[in-house]
Amino acid sequence: xxxxxxxxxxxxxxxxxxxxxxxxxxxxxxxxxxxxxxxxxxxxxxxxxxxxxxxxxxxxxxxxxxxxxxxxxxxxxxxxxxxxxxxxxxxxxxxxxxxxxxxxxxxxxxxxxxxxxxxxxxxxxxxxxxxxxxxxxxxxxxxxxxxxxxxxxxxxxxxxxxxxxxxxxxxxxxxxxxxxxxxxxxxxxxxxxxxxxxxxxxxxxxxxxxxxxxxxxxxxxxxxxxxxxxxxxxxxxxxxxxxxxxxxxxxxxxxxxxxxxxxxxxxxxxxxxxxxxxxxxxxxxxxxxxxxxxxxxxxxxxxxxxxxxxxxxxxxxxxxxxxxxxxxxxxxxxxxxxxxxxxxxxxxxxxxxxxxxxxxxxxxxxxxxxxxxxxxxxxxxxxxxxxxxx
Amino acid sequence: xxxxxxxxxxxxxxxxxxxxxxxxxxxxxxxxxxxxxxxxxxxxxxxxxxxxxxxxxxxxxxxxxxxxxxxxxxxxxxxxxxxxxxxxxxxxxxxxxxxxxxxxxxxxxxxxxxxxxxxxxxxxxxxxxxxxxxxxxxxxxxxxxxxxxxxxxxxxxxxxxxxxxxxxxxxxxxxxxxxxxxxxxxxxxxxxxxxxxxxxxxxxxxxxxxxxxxxxxxxxxxxxxxxxxxxxxxxxxxxxxxxxxxxxxxxxxxxxxxxxxxxxxxxxxxxxxxxxxxxxxxxxxxxxxxxxxxxxxxxxxxxxxxxxxxxxxxxxxxxxxxxxxxxxxxxxxxxxxxxxxxxxxxxxxxxxxxxxxxxxxxxxxxxxxxxxxxxxxxxxxxxxxxxxxx
Numbered sequence: 001x002x003x004x005x006x007x008x009x010x011x012x013x014x015x016x017x018x019x020x021x022x023x024x025x026x027x028x029x030x031x032x033x034x035x036x037x038x039x040x041x042x043x044x045x046x047x048x049x050x051x052x053x054x055x056x057x058x059x060x061x062x063x064x065x066x067x068x069x070x071x072x073x074x075x076x077x078x079x080x081x082x083x084x085x086x087x088x089x090x091x092x093x094x095x096x097x098x099x100x101x102x103x104x105x106x107x108x109x110x111x112x113x114x115x116x117x118x119x120x121x122x123x124x125x126x127x128x129x130x131x132x133x134x135x136x137x138x139x140x141x142x143x144x145x146x147x148x149x150x151x152x153x154x155x156x157x158x159x160x161x162x163x164x165x166x167x168x169x170x171x172x173x174x175x176x177x178x179x180x181x182x183x184x185x186x187x188x189x190x191x192x193x194x195x196x197x198x199x200x201x202x203x204x205x206x207x208x209x210x211x212x213x214x215x216x217x218x219x220x221x222x223x224x225x226x227x228x229x230x231x232x233x234x235x236x237x238x239x240x241x242x243x244x245x246x247x248x249x250x251x252x253x254x255x256x257x258x259x260x261x262x263x264x265x266x267x268x269x270x271x272x273x274x275x276x277x278x279x280x281x282x283x284x285x286x287x288x289x290x291x292x293x294x295x296x297x298x299x300x301x302x303x304x305x306x307x308x309x310x311x312x313x314x315x316x317x318x319x320x321x322x323x324x325x326x327x328x329x330x331x332x333x334x335x336x337x338x339x340x341x342x343x344x345x346x347x348x349x350x351x352x353x354x355x356x357x358x359x360x361x362x363x364x365x366x367x368x369x370x371x372x373x374x375x376x377x378x379x380x381x382x383x384x385x386x387x388x389x390x
Numbered sequence: 391x392x393x394x395x396x397x398x399x400x401x402x403x404x405x406x407x408x409x410x411x412x413x414x415x416x417x418x419x420x421x422x423x424x425x426x427x428x429x430x431x432x433x434x435x436x437x438x439x440x441x442x443x444x445x446x447x448x449x450x451x452x453x454x455x456x457x458x459x460x461x462x463x464x465x466x467x468x469x470x471x472x473x474x475x476x477x478x479x480x481x482x483x484x485x486x487x488x489x490x491x492x493x494x495x496x497x498x499x500x501x502x503x504x505x506x507x508x509x510x511x512x513x514x515x516x517x518x519x520x521x522x523x524x525x526x527x528x529x530x531x532x533x534x535x536x537x538x539x540x541x542x543x544x545x546x547x548x549x550x551x552x553x554x555x556x557x558x559x560x561x562x563x564x565x566x567x568x569x570x571x572x573x574x575x576x577x578x579x580x581x582x583x584x585x586x587x588x589x590x591x592x593x594x595x596x597x598x599x600x601x602x603x604x605x606x607x608x609x610x611x612x613x614x615x616x617x618x619x620x621x622x623x624x625x626x627x628x629x630x631x632x633x634x635x636x637x638x639x640x641x642x643x644x645x646x647x648x649x650x651x652x653x654x655x656x657x658x659x660x661x662x663x664x665x666x667x668x669x670x671x672x673x674x675x676x677x678x679x680x681x682x683x684x685x686x687x688x689x690x691x692x693x694x695x696x697x698x699x700x701x702x703x704x705x706x707x708x709x710x711x712x713x714x715x716x717x718x719x720x721x722x723x724x725x726x727x728x729x730x731x732x733x734x735x736x737x738x739x740x741x742x743x744x745x746x747x748x749x750x751x752x753x754x755x756x757x758x759x760x761x762x763x764x765x766x767x768x769x770x771x772x773x774x775x776x777x778x779x780x
Contacts, residue, residue: 018651123651183625183660184617190661191613194668197654198606200590205654216588220610223581227574235573241691259689261408261513263681264587264595268688270573271580278584291653298658299649301631330720 001057001079001086002066003030005102008136014097020122023111027136028102029053029094032078033086035142041388042142043084044133045074045093046150046157049225049293050285052101055093056086076368083377088385089146094133098124098292106288107208119205119288126153126300130160134168146388147380148319149173151365152332153293156300159340162317163302169319171384173376176329176365178336179310179343180301185331188228189294192221196287205288214287219278221290226277231328231361239270310339311346320350322379324372326364327357352379391447391469391476392456393420395492398526404487410512413501417526418492419443419484422468423476425532431778432532433474434523435464435483436540436547439615439683440675442491445483446476466758473767478775479536484523488514488682496678497598509595509678516543516690520550524558537774538709539563539766541755542722543683546690549730552707553692561774562709563766566719566755568726569700569733570691575721578618579684582611586677595678604677609668611680616667621718621751629660700733710740712769714762716754717747742769 007028014022030053035042045055056072056079078084078091095103098121106121113120137145148169150158155177162172181189196202199217203210243257244266259267266272306312321344325337334355344351354375358364364372397418404412420443425432435445446462446469468474468481485493488511496511503510527535538559540548545567552562571579586592589607593600617625633647634656649657656662696702711734715727724745734741744765748754754762 018649020651119654123653180631182622183629183631183658184620184622186631186658187613187617187625187660187664190658190664191610191617193653194613194665195585195610198609219588220581220585223577223584224614227577227581230574232572232574235577239573241570241573241576241694259408261410261689263513263583263678263685264509268573268576268580270577274577274580275584288653295653299651304631 001032002060002064003032003054003057003072004060005030005053007102008139010135014128014132014135016122016128017125018123022097022104022122025097025104025132026102027094027097027104027132029092029136030055030057032056032091033089035090035140036388039142040144040146041088042090042092042137042145043147043149043384044137044145044161045078045084045091046129046133046148046154047073047093047096048150048152048154049297050281052099053093053095053103054101056091074366077373077376083373084149084380089380089388092137092140092142094136096124096129096293097132098289098296100286100289105286106205106292107286116206116208117288118208121288121292123295124292125296126156126160127164129157129296130164133157134165137168143168145169147171147173147384149175150177151175152177152362153297156297160300160302162319162321163314166316166318170387171322171379172317172319173322173324173379174337174340175324176326176332176362177340178332179303179340181298186298188224189298192224193291193294195220195224196290202287207287213282215282218282218285218287218290219275222281222285223274223278226274228331229361229363231330231359233328233359234361235270237359239268239273242269243267244269244272310343314340314343314349315347317344317347317349320383321352322376323351323353324365324375325355326360326362326372327355328359329362329364331362391422392450392454393422393444393447393462394450395420395443397492398529400522400525404518404522404525406512406518407515408513412487412494412512415487415494415522416492417484417487417494417522419482419526420445420447422446422481423479425480425530426778429532430534430536431478432480432482432527432530432535433537433539434527434535434551435468435474435481436519436523436538436544437463437483437486438540438542438544439687440671442489443483443485443493444491446481464756467763467766473763474539474770479770479778482527482530482532484526486514486519486683487522488679488686490676490679495676496595496682497676506596506598507678508598511678511682513685514682515686516546516550517554519547519686520554523547524555527558533558535559536778537561537563537770539565540567541565542567542752543687546687550690550692552709552711553704556706556708559709560777561712561769562707563712563714563769564727564730565714566716566722566752567730568722569693569730571688576688578614579688582614583681583684585610585614586680592677597677603672605672608672608675608677608680609665612671612675613664613668616664618721619751619753621720621749623718624749624751625660627749629658629663632659633657634659634662700729701736704730704733704739705737707734707737707739710773712742712744712766714744714746714755714765716750716752716762717745718749719752719754721752
C-alpha cells in the first residue's frame with residue numbers, strides 16, 4: 001500500500017485551551033481506504049508522543065516506487081485485511097499541531113517574527129488536537145466517525161473525542177492509555193524536559209535561530225522514555241546482563257567476556273541499545289516538540305474540571321468503548337484502564353475491556369501480540385462494521 | 391550522641407579487582423559504642439550510593455556543640471537503645487573508596503600527576519570496598535564481626551563480606567538489596583551517567599582541573615535516581631497531580647489552581663520536588679563519584695564467576711542471614727531478595743527473611759516503618775547478641 005501525505009491549510013485562527021490563539025496552521029494527514037457513500041465508515045487514528053500521521057503503508061520515492069523502511073508506525077494494525085481493515089474502513093491519521101512531521105509546529109515560521117516559533121509556539125493540549133482534527137474532518141465531509149482509535153497519548157485523544165464531540169463518535173478504541181498521568185509519569189516527563197532545557201544548545205528554545213540543536217538533551221530524554229516503554233521482564237530477556245562484544249559483532253553472554261572496568265564506555269548490551277536509540281532520536285525529533293507533547297500528556301485530565309470525579313467527566317460520552325491494556329505496562333498500567341472502564345460503567349456506557357497478558361510493557365500496543373490484534377479485529381468486524389452497514 | 395570522624399591512612403597499595411593498583415589511600419570512618427573485651431561485638435555498617443561513614447549521631451562544631459542537621463543517615467536505626475543498639479554493639483561505618491566524603495576518591499590528588507584524580511581514579515568494585523574495610527578492621531583489631539549490615543548497595547557489600555571473608559562474619563543483615571542489577575537497573579544508571587558525561591562542564595571528567603562542575607548532569611542523574619527510590623503509590627499520595635502554588639507558600643490541590651500552560655516552568659508539585667532534590671545534590675556530590683558508584687552497582691554479580699548460578703556463588707558463605715525487602719520497592723524488588731534467600735537455603739544456610747508491606751518503595755529502608763525496625767531489633771537482640779555473649 002503506497003500512501004501520500006496531504007496538507008490542509010487552515011486560515012481560521014484556532015483558540016487553544018490555554019487562551020492563546022494560533023492564527024493559521026497546516027495539518028498534514030494521510031488517508032487509507034475509501035469513504036463509503038453513506039460517509040459512515042471513517043475511522044480516525046490518533047498518534048502518541050513521537051509518531052506521526054504516517055500510520056500505515058509505505059511512502060513512494062520520486063519515481064513512485066515504495067521507499068524501504070518507510071512503513072507506517074502501526075502498519076501491523078492498519079491496512080487491507082489487517083485488524084483495522086482499510087478495504088472496509090476509511091482511515092484518517094493526522095499529525096498533531098506542535099509536532100515536527102509537517103503540521104504546524106515549533107520548527108515552522110512564526111508569522112509575527114519571521115523566525116522559527118521555537119519555544120514561543122503556544123502550549124497545545126489533547127483537547128486542542130481534537131478540535132483541530134474535527135476541523136479537518138469537517139473539510140473531509142465526515143460528520144460522524146465510525147470509530148476513533150489510539151494507543152497511549154493517542155488513547156487520551158480518543159477518550160477526549162468522546163467528550164468534546166460525543167455525537168460525532170460511534171466507537172472509541174482506547175489502548176494502553178490512562179485517564180491522566182500519575183505523579184511518577186509526570187516525574188519522568190519532567191526529567192526528560194530538564195535534560196533538554198538545560199542542554200546549553202537549547203538556547204532557551206531558539207536553537208534553530210542560533211544554528212544549534214540540543215541533541216545531548218534529546219538523547220537523554222529518549223533514553224529515559226525508552227526505559228519506561230519496556231518492561232523489566234522484556235529487558236532482562238532481551239539484554240539481561242550481557243556485555244557488548246569488543247568487536248561489535250554480536251551479543252555475547254556476560255560470562256563469556258571479562259569486564260572492561262570502565263565508567264564512560266559501553267560495557268553492557270542494554271547501554272549500547274539505549275545509546276543507539278537516543279542517538280537516532282536526536283537526529284530526527286524536535287526538542288520543543290518533545291516539551292510540548294510531554295506537556296500535553298501532563299495536562300490531560302478530564303476529571304479535573306469535575307472535582308476529580310472521572311465518572312462525572314465521562315458522563316457526556318455517548319460512544320461505545322473498547323479498552324485494552326497490557327499486564328506488564330507500568331507506564332500506563334491496567335489499573336489505569338480499569339479506572340476508565342469503571343467510570344464508563346458508572347455511566348451505563350457500553351464497554352468492552354481486554355487485559356492482554358503480554359511481556360512487552362507499554363510498547364506492547366505497537367507489537368504483534370496475536371490476542372491483542374485479534375481483539376481489535378473482532379471489535380471492528382463484529383461491532384463497528386455492523387453499525388457501518390446498518 | 392556526638393561523633394567524630396576518624397581518618398586512617400594506608401600506605402600499602404591496594405590491588406583492585408580490575409587489576410589497577412591504588413598506591414596509597416585514606417579511609418574515613420566513624421565508630422559508635424565500645425568494643426567489648428572479647429572483641430566480639432563489632433558490627434560493620436555499609437553505605438549505599440550517596441551516603442557516607444556518618445550513619446548515626448551528630449557531628450560537633452569547633453566548640454563541641456552538636457551541629458543541627460548533621461544527623462547520621464541511619465540515625466533511626468543505629469544508636470543507644472535503637473534497633474542496632476550502640477550501648478551493646480561497637481558499630482563501625484566506613485566511607486568507601488572513590489566516594490566524596492573523605493576517603494580517597496576522584497576529588498583527591500593523584501600522586502602521579504599532582505592534579506585531582508578526576509576520571510582517572512580507578513574503577514572500584516564492591517569487592518574492593520570489602521577488602522579495604524577488612525584492612526581497616528585489621529587495624530582496629532577486629533578479626534570477627536558480630537554482623538555486617540547494609541541496605542541497597544550496602545546490602546551487596548554485606549553479601550560480599552560473607553563470600554570474601556566467610557570466617558570473619560557471624561551475621562549478615564541484607565536489606566532492600568539484590569544479587570545483581572537487572573537490565574532495567576543498569577539502564578537507569580546508564581542514563582544518569584550519560585547525563586553527567588555529556589554535560590559540557592564534565593570536561594571528560596577533569597572538571598576540577600578546569601574549574602567547572604557538571605551540575606546540570608548531576609541534577610538530571612539525581613532526579614532519575616529519586617524517581618526509582620520512590621513507589622508510584624507514595625508519589626501519588628505525596629504529590630499526586632497537585633500544582634505548585636504561585637506564591638510558593640504551600641501545596642494546593644490541582645483543582646484549586648488553573649494551569650499556567652508552560653513547558654519550562656514548574657507546574658506540578660512533583661516537578662518542584664525533583665528539581666529541588668537535583669539542585670541540592672548537585673551542590674555536594676562529586677560527578678566522578680557518581681559514575682564510580684553506579685558502576686560498582688552494575689558490576690556486582692557474585693554468580694557471574696559461577697556460570698550465573700547464585701547458589702554456587704553463595705556456597706562459601708558461613709554467616710547467618712537476615713534478609714529484608716519492601717513490597718513496593720521496584721528498584722530492588724522482593725523477588726530479588728527471594729533469589730538470595732533461595733540460593734542460601736540451597737546451601738543449607740541459616741536464613742531469616744522479612745518482606746515488609748510498606749508503601750515507600752526503595753526508600754523504605756531508610757524510613758521509620760515500625761515492623762521493619764522491630765525486625766532488625768529482634769534479630770540483633772535475640773540472635774546476634776546471644777552469640778556475642780556466648
